Amino acid sequence: MSGLDRTKLLAARYRAANDRPYLASALYSLSVVPSGRVPTMGVDRHWRCYVSPSFVAATPVTELAGVWIHEVAHLLRDHHGRASRLPAADQRDRGRVNIAQDCEINDDLLADGLPLPEGRMTPGLFGLEDGRLFEAYLPDIPPQDHHPDCGSGAHGVAAPWDQDGPGLPRVSPVEADALRRATAEAIRAHERSRGSVPAGWRRWAEEVLEPTVDWRRMLAGAVREAVAWAGGAVDYTYRRPSRRTAAMRGVVLPSLRRPLPRVAIVVDTSGSMGEDDLAAAMAEVTGVLREVGVRGNRVSVLACDADVHAVSRVTSADQVELGGGGGTDMRVGIERALASRDRPNVVIVLTDGYTPWPEEPTTCRLIAVLVGDSPPSPPAWAEAVPLGEPVR
Structure with a gap:
């Protein structure tokens, strides 16, 4: 020009x-x-x-x-x-x-x-x-x-x-x-x-x-991968017969079904948790789930310390009401999530890490979002995402 x-x-x-x-x-x-x-x-x-x-x-x-x-x-x-x-x-x-x-x-x-x-x-x-x-x-x-x-x-x-x-x-x-x-x-x-x-x-x-970990990127990646993994579990169903049924006289063939994953978020409400970090992590988690299409009654939130105090279904972070404030045992929340009628495919635990963990790997994907400075590591079979500041 x-x-x-x-x-x-x-x-x-x-x-x-x-x-x-x-x-x-x-x-x-x-x-x-x-x-x-x-x-x-x-x-x-x-x-x-x-x-x-x-x-x-x-x-x-x-x-x-x-x-x-x-x-x-x-x-x-x-x-x-x-x-x-x-x-x-x-x-x-x-x-x-x-x-x-x-x-x-x-x-x-x-x-x-x-x-x-x-x-x-x-x-x-x-x-x-x-x-x-x-x-x-x-x-x-x-x-x-x-x-x-x-x-x-x-x-x-x-x-x-x-x-x-x-x-x-x-x-x-x-x-x-x-x-x-x-x-x-x-x-x-x-x-x-x-x-x-x-x-x-x-x-x-x-x-x-000397980079620090961008926890938002790590968390988004871990949640997306876990949801994609769970969504890939296809199964057969007779509720909607296969299109090939018409060609098979007298035989009804099932079709493949790809279920939308269910996600449980277990939130540590013990006194050692920081409200600001917890709110930021909760907002990021629900935002990522919303982007990948997991929302409404596909997401349950369990707030617990040494016991589960509340179970609520949410569509956004501001609907979460946290209770408790005592000691910490996130095994209770994980067990409650896995025992529910709508068993989750993915469990996301928001905690400072000072908690016992299940002795064996859970039967679903588990992501541990760790709040606070230098939190203890979860078991090796869990996916750990430490919270920190984003890179400028």
């Missing part, structure tokens, strides 16, 4: 890389794709940067340098990958997701003294504090009539200007991970020799080089 002032655009990238050398490798890995359809600048997951010629013409080099850093930050922080793990309703609302992501980035950029174009999104616009993850900002972002669009490399939804095909440059997922690690190492080296790395970038680099 004619009309793009490449000299100005690339001068802005040079300025960004020269002033923040620890971002140079990532910045120069972005390939430029001129487009009249993108409002300003945006990226896709292949590290292509789509650029509006009119935006470049109207924006000073100093601000363009800040936009370069803003766009590469979406990719370095794996915003499209993190957005893919949001609940389905949030994923569809790409405008709010993009605003929350911009809030996560722009507070760091402004603290670093980078000038950004007017209309930038910051946590302060919504009465929120700086330094948080976009996942934490998202619930407090109201619907907007107008919103930024940094492309599929940010919110994860295909943009009208996205291009793909032979001959177009692309960065593979493996190369992207290598770029993230190289950038994190450059940040650490820069801080040792010169200092003055913004706190948000420093925290991000620490997580890349």
Whole structure:
């Protein structure tokens, strides 16, 4: 496309890389794709940067340098990958997701003294504090009539200007991970020799080089796998005869049935449990179950400590009423779940781990969601998911 002032655009990238050398490798890995359809600048997951010629013409080099850093930050922080793990309703609302992501980035950029174009999104616009993850900002972002669009490399939804095909440059997922690690190492080296790395970038680099477990991803994966495993248990039924029955005179053939799994959530209500962690875990579990189609009377919740105090069926986390508060023996809740008329295919136990466990593996999949610092490990036959903070 004619009309793009490449000299100005690339001068802005040079300025960004020269002033923040620890971002140079990532910045120069972005390939430029001129487009009249993108409002300003945006990226896709292949590290292509789509650029509006009119935006470049109207924006000073100093601000363009800040936009370069803003766009590469979406990719370095794996915003499209993190957005893919949001609940389905949030994923569809790409405008709010993009605003929350911009809030996560722009507070760091402004603290670093980078000038950004007017209309930038910051946590302060919504009465929120700086330094948080976009996942934490998202619930407090109201619907907007107008919103930024940094492309599929940010919110994860295909943009009208996205291009793909032979001959177009692309960065593979493996190369992207290598770029993230190289950038994190450059940040650490820069801080040792010169200092003055913004706190948000420093925290991000620490997580890349010394990662903690993203428990939300682990939990979602474990629940989805367990539900898929249970749903794969097909059986024969005569309630709906096979279509081949018509060809077999005098013989009725059964059809195959794939039952929808039942899930029991056993919640530790002992006094040692933290309410905030428990509420977060419960919300994540019910959210994942809702996404995979297990809801309503297919889900039962048992709240127990040394005894089972309540059994309720729920469709959302806010319907759960926790009781108890005494000692802990989650075997009681597990046994009650397995003895119910609607026997579950999957049992999810939310506990701090200070409990006896069944001596032998249960006859269904059991996931132990462990709340608190350094919880004891469950038996080896159980799938353990320790709760912690998500990666920024």
